[in-house]
Amino acid sequence: MYKTIIGALLAMLLTATAQAAPRDNFYWLGQINKASVVINTDEGLLTAEQGTRFANGIEQVLKEGDKEGAPRPGLVITFEPLLINAAGPEITMLHAGRSSQDMLTTVSLAMQREEALKLAAALNEMQAALLTLAEANCDTIIPNYTNGVAAQPNSLAHYLLAYSCAFARDMDRLQAYYARINRSPMGATVLNGTGWPLNRDRMASYLGFDDIAYNTYDAGQVFPGEAAIELGGIATGISQHIGSFIEEIMQQYAQPRPWILLKEGNGNTYVSSAMPQKRNPGILNSCRTECSTIMGLAVGATFRTHNVPAGMADGRLRGTDSITGKTTKVVKQFTKILQALEIKPDRALEELNLDWTCSQEIADVLMRKYKIPFRTGHHFASEIVTYARSNNITPNAFTYAEAASIYAKLAATDKALPPSFPMTESDWRNALDPRAIVAHRAVKGGPQRAELAIMLEQQHKTLAADTAWQQKASAKVKKAEQKLNADFTALSKIKGQKAISPSRENSL
Known part of the structure; x- marks a missing residue:
C-alpha cells in the first residue's frame, strides 16, 4: 500500500516538474500584463468590467502558452496578437504608457x-x-610559488x-x-x-x-x-x-x-x-x-x-x-x-625539504635575533644556497658546522658581520624547518594557527551573511510573485473558466 502511495506521489511530482512553465520572455511578459491590468484597474485607468475581462483574456493566453509544445512568443509585438484574439482589440488599452x-x-x-x-x-x-x-588542512605545509618557482613554505x-x-x-x-x-x-x-x-x-x-x-x-x-x-x-x-x-x-x-x-x-x-x-x-x-x-x-x-x-x-x-x-x-x-x-x-613537506624555500628565514632570524642587516643576512643565505646546490645538499642534510664555516669565510671579508656565527644550532635547525617557519609567523593575516582561526571565523561569517542575502533576495522575488498572482486571480473572478471572446459574446 505504502509503495503504491509513494509511487503515486512520485508520479505527481514528476508530472508537476515536467509541466512547470519556463521563466522565459513569455512568462515575464505575462507577469507584466498581470500587473498592468491589476494596477490600472485599481488606479481607475480601466473600469472594473474591463479589468476583469482583460484579466481573463491574459489568463487564457498564459494557460495556452503553458501547454506542452505550445508557442510562447517572447516579443511584445508577437505576444499582443494573442491578447487581442482572447479579449478583443480593446485589451490594447493595457499598452497605454508602455513600450516594447x-x-x-x-x-x-x-x-x-x-x-x-x-x-x-x-x-x-x-x-x-x-x-x-x-x-x-591548517597543519598541511606546502610550497607556494612566485614567478613559477618554489618560493616559501605556507x-x-x-x-x-x-x-x-x-x-x-x-x-x-x-x-x-x-x-x-x-x-x-x-x-x-x-x-x-x-x-x-x-x-x-x-x-x-x-x-x-x-x-x-x-x-x-x-x-x-x-x-x-x-x-x-x-x-x-x-x-x-x-x-x-x-x-x-x-x-x-x-x-x-x-x-x-x-x-x-x-x-x-x-x-x-x-x-x-x-x-x-x-x-x-x-x-x-x-x-x-x-x-x-x-x-x-x-x-x-x-x-x-x-x-x-x-x-x-x-x-x-x-x-x-x-x-x-x-x-x-x-x-x-x-x-x-x-x-x-x-x-x-x-x-x-618532502618537496619543501628538497629545495631551499627556507632561505629567507635564515636572513630573517639573523636580523630579528642578532640585529644583522637584512641584506647582509640575505647575502649569507644566498651563499648557503649556492654551496648546497653545487654539492647537491638538501636543507635537512646541511649541517650546522657547514653553515658556520661558510659564515666565517664571509665574515672575514665583511666587517658588518660578527666574527663568529651567532645562530645557535637550534636556531639553525628551526630556520630550515618549513613547519617551524610557518608556526613562527607573527603578523596579522599570517599562516600561524591563531591567525588561521581568526580568518576562518571571518570567512564563515561572510559566508553566512552572503547566504542570508541570497535567500532573502530570492524570497522577496517569490513573495512579490505570490502577491501579484493572488491579486490577479481576485480580479479575474472566474479563475479556471475560459474567457469568452468579444466576437463570441456578441453572437450570444
Whole structure:
C-alpha cells in the first residue's frame, strides 16, 4: 500500500516538474500584463468590467502558452496578437504608457536577476567547500610559488583562505550588481515616460524589484549597455580566480609524484587512449576552457556597447543570460574539483625539504635575533644556497658546522658581520624547518594557527551573511510573485473558466 502511495506521489511530482512553465520572455511578459491590468484597474485607468475581462483574456493566453509544445512568443509585438484574439482589440488599452523598450528591458532584468541569484547560490556552495577544505588542512605545509618557482613554505589553509577572500570580493561585486539591476524600468516607455499617470512604484513591487530606475532615459537607454559590461567584469573575475587555482594544480600534474591531484574516476579524470599510465585531469581542462569562454563572452559584451550612441540595441544585456549561466556552471564544476582534491601532506613537506624555500628565514632570524642587516643576512643565505646546490645538499642534510664555516669565510671579508656565527644550532635547525617557519609567523593575516582561526571565523561569517542575502533576495522575488498572482486571480473572478471572446459574446 505504502509503495503504491509513494509511487503515486512520485508520479505527481514528476508530472508537476515536467509541466512547470519556463521563466522565459513569455512568462515575464505575462507577469507584466498581470500587473498592468491589476494596477490600472485599481488606479481607475480601466473600469472594473474591463479589468476583469482583460484579466481573463491574459489568463487564457498564459494557460495556452503553458501547454506542452505550445508557442510562447517572447516579443511584445508577437505576444499582443494573442491578447487581442482572447479579449478583443480593446485589451490594447493595457499598452497605454508602455513600450516594447521598457517592457523587454524589464524582462531582461528580471531574468538576469534570477540568473544572478543562481550564481550567488553556487558561489555560496563553493565557498562552503573551500572553507571545509581549509579547516582540514591548517597543519598541511606546502610550497607556494612566485614567478613559477618554489618560493616559501605556507599552510595550505592560508592559501585556500586567500582564494576564499577573492571569491568573497566576487560576491560583493555580484550583490552590488544585483542592487543596480533590481530597479524597474517599467513606465519609462521609450525614453521620457508617458502622459498616463502610471504607478511605477507599485509595478516595481509586483515584479519583485527593490525600486524603480528613476530617470526614464537612463532606465532604458543608458543603463542596459552598462549593466552588460559590469556583469562581464564580475564573470571575468570569477573565471580568473578559478583559472588561476586550476593552473596551480595543473603544475603538479607535470611531476611524477604530485602532492595535490584529483581523485581518479567519477568524471574527474580519464585514462589516455594510448598511454596507460596517464590519468588526464579532464575536469580541470574543461573547467579552465569554460573560464576562457566566459572571458571571451565578457569582452564581446563590452565591444557591443562600444562607440554606439545610447539607445542602440547592440548591447542591452544581450547574451548576458549565457554569461551568467556559464559562470554558474563553472562555479559548480569548481566546487566538484575542490571536493575531489586529494592532498598528500607528507609529499608536500618532502618537496619543501628538497629545495631551499627556507632561505629567507635564515636572513630573517639573523636580523630579528642578532640585529644583522637584512641584506647582509640575505647575502649569507644566498651563499648557503649556492654551496648546497653545487654539492647537491638538501636543507635537512646541511649541517650546522657547514653553515658556520661558510659564515666565517664571509665574515672575514665583511666587517658588518660578527666574527663568529651567532645562530645557535637550534636556531639553525628551526630556520630550515618549513613547519617551524610557518608556526613562527607573527603578523596579522599570517599562516600561524591563531591567525588561521581568526580568518576562518571571518570567512564563515561572510559566508553566512552572503547566504542570508541570497535567500532573502530570492524570497522577496517569490513573495512579490505570490502577491501579484493572488491579486490577479481576485480580479479575474472566474479563475479556471475560459474567457469568452468579444466576437463570441456578441453572437450570444
